[in-house]
Amino acid sequence: MYSPAAKAVAEKLGLKMGRANLEEFADTLLGLAKGDRNILAVTSDSRGSGKLGPFGQALPKQIVEVGIAEQNLVGIAAGLGSCGKKVFAVSPACFLTARSLEQIKNDICYSDHPVTVVGISAGVSYGALGTTHHSLHDFAVLRAINNITIVAPADNFEAREAVRICARHDKPVYLRFGKAPLYTLPRSEDVPFVLGKARQLCDGSDVAFLASGETVIHALLAAEHLSADSGLQCRVISVPTIKPLDIEAVLDAARECRAVITTEEHMVNGGLGEAIAGHLVQNGIATRFQIVGIPDEYTVTGSQADIFRHYGLSMEGLVARARDLLR
Amino acid sequence: MPTDRELALKSLHYRRSVLKWIKHAGAGHTGGSLSCVDILNVLYNRILRVSPVTFSDPKRDRYIQSKGHSVEALFVVLADRGFFPESDLETLGGYKSDYVGHPTRHVAGIEQNTGALGHGLPIAVGTALASKMDDAGFRAFTLLGDGELAEGSNWEGALAGAHYKLDNLTVIIDCNTLQITGRTRDVMNHEPLAGKWAAFGWAVRTVDGHDFAALTAALEKPLEAGKPSLVIARTTKGKGVSFMEDVGKWHHGVPNDDEYARALAELDAGIAKLSGGAT
Numbered sequence: 115m116y117s118p119a120a121k122a123v124a125e126k127l128g129l130k131m132g133r134a135n136l137e138e139f140a141d142t143l144l145g146l147a148k149g150d151r152n153i154l155a156v157t158s159d160s161r162g163s164g165k166l167g168p169f170g171q172a173l174p175k176q177i178v179e180v181g182i183a184e185q186n187l188v189g190i191a192a193g194l195g196s197c198g199k200k201v202f203a204v205s206p207a208c209f210l211t212a213r214s215l216e217q218i219k220n221d222i223c224y225s226d227h228p229v230t231v232v233g234i235s236a237g238v239s240y241g242a243l244g245t246t247h248h249s250l251h252d253f254a255v256l257r258a259i260n261n262i263t264i265v266a267p268a269d270n271f272e273a274r275e276a277v278r279i280c281a282r283h284d285k286p287v288y289l290r291f292g293k294a295p296l297y298t299l300p301r302s303e304d305v306p307f308v309l310g311k312a313r314q315l316c317d318g319s320d321v322a323f324l325a326s327g328e329t330v331i332h333a334l335l336a337a338e339h340l341s342a343d344s345g346l347q348c349r350v351i352s353v354p355t356i357k358p359l360d361i362e363a364v365l366d367a368a369r370e371c372r373a374v375i376t377t378e379e380h381m382v383n384g385g386l387g388e389a390i391a392g393h394l395v396q397n398g399i400a401t402r403f404q405i406v407g408i409p410d411e412y413t414v415t416g417s418q419a420d421i422f423r424h425y426g427l428s429m430e431g432l433v434a435r436a437r438d439l440l441r
Numbered sequence: 442m443p444t445d446r447e448l449a450l451k452s453l454h455y456r457r458s459v460l461k462w463i464k465h466a467g468a469g470h471t472g473g474s475l476s477c478v479d480i481l482n483v484l485y486n487r488i489l490r491v492s493p494v495t496f497s498d499p500k501r502d503r504y505i506q507s508k509g510h511s512v513e514a515l516f517v518v519l520a521d522r523g524f525f526p527e528s529d530l531e532t533l534g535g536y537k538s539d540y541v542g543h544p545t546r547h548v549a550g551i552e553q554n555t556g557a558l559g560h561g562l563p564i565a566v567g568t569a570l571a572s573k574m575d576d577a578g579f580r581a582f583t584l585l586g587d588g589e590l591a592e593g594s595n596w597e598g599a600l601a602g603a604h605y606k607l608d609n610l611t612v613i614i615d616c617n618t619l620q621i622t623g624r625t626r627d628v629m630n631h632e633p634l635a636g637k638w639a640a641f642g643w644a645v646r647t648v649d650g651h652d653f654a655a656l657t658a659a660l661e662k663p664l665e666a667g668k669p670s671l672v673i674a675r676t677t678k679g680k681g682v683s684f685m686e687d688v689g690k691w692h693h694g695v696p697n698d699d700e701y702a703r704a705l706a707e708l709d710a711g712i713a714k715l716s717g718g719a720t
Binding site: 181188189195197217221 | 499503545546552553554555556557559560562563564565566567568569570571572574575577581593594597598600601604
């Protein structure tokens with residue numbers, strides 16, 4: 115996932131390699147569920163890919179298997195949620211937010227049940243498995259649905275905190291996790307994780323990187339590279355909550371920095387970048403602005419790392435975009 | 442427990458109200474509301490352990506109307522059961538009204554927002570599972586239309602209901618044989634219906650969906666221990682108004698003034714007849 119140059123920057127920053135957010139999720143959920151029998155995991159033949167094998171073994175009465183049937187998964191989750199259960203409905207993001215979108219919209223969001231919809235192996239995590247297994251639409255479709263919070267954690271700390279919050283939250287949430295091991299963001303635990311709030315990881319006024327999910331680390335590496343190489347001071351903001359957006363942090367960054375780059379493991383249509391662009395325009399802010407994501411084309415084939423590199427979501431790609439934008 | 446005769450009288454009043462409010466709102470699903478009135482009548486007056494007082498009780502029975510478009514029948518029955526004053530329906534379909542054309546939880550007594558078809562059964566499966574998990578003892582009921590059975594999610598739910606041996610779950614199919622395009626068997630045939638559900642592992646009973654005693658017998662307890670129950674209620678779309686019965690255009694037809702007067706005259710004659718002969 116990281117080039118030798120990116121690894122060198124990470125080493126210089128003293129970043130520690132954590133585990134996949136998916137594993138952090140599963141472990142955190144198991145810990146919480148041991149203390150609360152109302153916490154349930156509902157799976158669609160997805161306990162293995164959701165790293166919920168240990169959960170199923172430790173708490174067999176708190177896991178509900180529905181088979182390969184995502185619509186049923188979400189409907190059953192809504193029914194359980196309506197009866198006071200704290201439900202985590204877990205399935206690959208590609209299927210969960212497409213095939214069962216109507217169940218998410220109506221059964222959970224419209225009916226307002228306390229269900230956390232957990233999209234696993236999101237974005238292009240499944241890389242070489244192809245477009246059927248990619249979820250590059252989930253932010254866009256869920257942003258257009260009322261009464262759901264959309265969260266894409268950037269590292270293990272954000273993932274852990276998000277799961278804890280969801281376990282005591284009484285509203286619908288979409289949580290999105292990848293399956294590749296992640297660096298832990300520097301001093302991550304010093305910046306509080308609050309739903310709806312962006313987390314500033316470093317300050318600067320040349321380029322603001324407004325990054326989401328597992329692209330945040332690449333933005334951070336790019337910022338460090340730009341600083342060491344060109345003396346540019348970049349602001350890196352993790353935007354784990356795509357909806358509702360932390361508008362204040364977004365507007366401040368755009369007002370205080372010379373350029374704004376948004377990054378997301380999502381199609382450029384309808385995701386974080388377009389959400390931010392809308393707020394900038396409506397607040398009269400014209401700035402140098404670039405949305406970095408997967409373009410609206412037949413997605414290049416290859417691993418997640420290949421796809422990130424191809425579309426400029428890697429450190430090198432973001433460095434180049436920043437330089438272009440400031441030119 | 443109300444007698445069959447009392448229920449019959451209630452159904453006549455319910456049908457009168459369904460037509461009244463659809464006429465008032467200028468829109469509604471007339472035929473399907475009239476076909477399921479007797480089913481709702483039996484559920485709310487004989488079967489479901491739920492009332493306005495117990496609606497917040499976690500152990501109340503749950504009713505989820507999967508065929509959400511027949512909401513007018515549900516509204517009228519809930520009003521009669523005291524969940525809200527029937528006069529609230531004056532706002533039906535209106536600006537800022539909670540009484541929209543499909544059930545929502547903004548209305549007292551409604552468990553689940555429905556309207557998109559094929560959703561009720563999976564939700565009811567989750568509800569029945571929760572009851573089993575907590576040993577809470579409540580039952581979950583859902584009402585499906587026969588046209589709705591073409592939605593694949595129903596069959597996902599059918600698998601799960603049997604897999605989890607949810608004998609506290611009852612699905613009722615309002616089998617009125619008509620959908621918006623025509624006869625259900627011509628649009629997408631689902632027969633043999635009883636055989637399909639039995640093969641899925643459900644206990645199945647077919648009843649006359651306008652026969653209070655038969656409906657009661659099929660619904661008062663699970664049909665078989667260890668299996669979910671499927672009650673095929675053979676009904677007539679537009680039931681109770683001669684010129685609406687089994688006529689497709691009344692799926693969401695709104696009676697004009699003349700039709701409305703004729704319909705009320707028929708129902709009022711039925712009410713007079715039932716009320717008159719006191720024995």
